[in-house]
Amino acid sequence: MPAARLAHPVPATALRAAVAGPAADADAADAHPLVAxxxxxxxxxxxxxxxxxxxxxxxxxxxxxxxxxxxxxxxAGERYGGAALGRAEDRRIHEHVSSACLNTWLVWAQHAPLARRVESALVDPPPPGGVIDALLRGRILAGAGLSDVRRYPQRYVAARSVGEGWRLTGTVSWVSGWGLNQAMLVAGVDAERERVVLALVPIDDRFTAQPIALTAVAGSRTARVRLEEVVVPSDLVLDVQPLERWRRADRESAVDAKPHLFGFAAHVLAELAQEPAQAARDVVAAWTPRVRDLRARAYALADAEDAEARFAERLEVRIASGEALTTLARALLIVRAGRGLEREDSAQYCVRSAHFLLVQAQTESVRAAWLERLQGR
Incomplete structure (x- = not known):
């Protein structure tokens, strides 16, 4: 199947929310010039x-x-030339980019939240021309090396206080966009005091990378990156916080079904809708309202004032969203029969990508819930 299979636009109304709420706000964000x-x-x-x-x-x-x-x-804020977009607009952009190209989305998504995160950590404006200023102004692409904190103490980037800064040593397991990134946001662990050190580090010859041969999102330029005695001055250290506080925040952030899941679901639904077989269109008719409901629930739960107390509900929606994705991708593979396994057919891209999304940003809570579901409990 030629690449043109992917050339159709996803209808803006594909997953329109039926009622008011955060999902409807995301739909309405299409009117924003930058989102459009x-x-x-x-x-x-x-x-x-x-x-x-x-x-x-x-x-x-x-x-x-x-x-x-x-x-x-x-x-980023207007002082740095940014658009200071709200959550609804940001969600909608993630949906559009992930629907169109998951590889590009992954590279961009590692960078996308950094401007707001870095800006909120600043006490004083950064010096003009420096790496922080360049990031806030959108002049460089940064990668992220944060998830290894989840593996502490078995595997992590070690942070040690040295004079007016920190020394980072260790291997970042996954960095997407390698070769395109000019900087990397790195989270290291100070094992002596069990603190997480968050720093923005310019990429130079102190970094060595080993490309990872992925079977899904293979175009994301993902590498395993080694930092060897990388000294980071204090003005590039954005935060130092207790390990337990970091883990609580990470647990809360990773549990939600995020916009890229629904962007990609819209893509697969649109592929199915183009199939000549009536059975494929029946799958679309059955699953579109289900995905729409999951999207509305995911965004409403994430934005709820009592979101932390509703952790189990949020986790359930994430698991259900992953199941919906893999089901839809299998349907596309099935309807295309043997053709769907050819490299140039988008069905195999959808199946591989859907399974990648099952484990992307996975924490112990998410993994345990998935495995429990697979036991049929």
Missing amino acids: AAAAYAAERLRPAALTTDAVGVTAEQIDDLADLGLLNHL
Whole structure:
């Protein structure tokens, strides 16, 4: 099946929320000029190239395009040339980009929240021309090396206080966009006092990378990156906090079904809707309202004032959303019979991607819930 299979736009109404709430706010965000520009770029440029990008990798030109659109600092404040977008607009952009090209989304999504995170950590404006200023102004792409804190004490990046800064040593298990990133946000653990040190580090010859041969999102330029005695001055250290506080925040953040799940679901539904077999369109008719409901519940739960107390509900929605994705991807593979396994057919891209999304940003809570579900309890 040619790559043109991916060239169709996802209808803006595919997953419209039936009632008012955060999901409806995300739908309404399509009227924002930056969201509309992102949607157009995703449909016209990213989607037609998605299978090629999966095979050969996200390009520097694509990152330049995102920068030109203002999507490398869309969450930064106006003082840095950012759009200071709200949650609804940000969610909708994630939906559009992930629907069009999951590889590009993964590279961009590691960077996307950093401007707001870095800006909120600042006490004083950063010096002009420095790496923090460049990130806030959308002039560079940064990667993220944060998830290894979850593996402490078995495996982590070690942080040791040295004079007016910190020394980082260790291996970051997953960094997407390697070769395109000019900086990396790294979380190291000070084992002596059990603190997490968060620093923005310019990438240079102190970093060594080993590309990872992934079977899903293979075009995301993901590498395993080694930091060897990397000294970070205090002005690039954004936060130092207790390990337990970090773990609580990570647990809360990772549990939700995020916008990229629903963006990708909309993509698979649209692929199925184009199939000539009536049975495929019957699958679309059955699953579109289910996915719409999961999306509405996910966003409402994430935004709820008592979200922390509703952790179990949020976890249930994430698991159900993953199951919906894998079911829809299997349906696409089945309807295309043997053709769906060919490299140039988008069905195999959808199946691989859906399974990647099952484990992406996985914590112990999510893993345990998945395995319990698979035991049929």
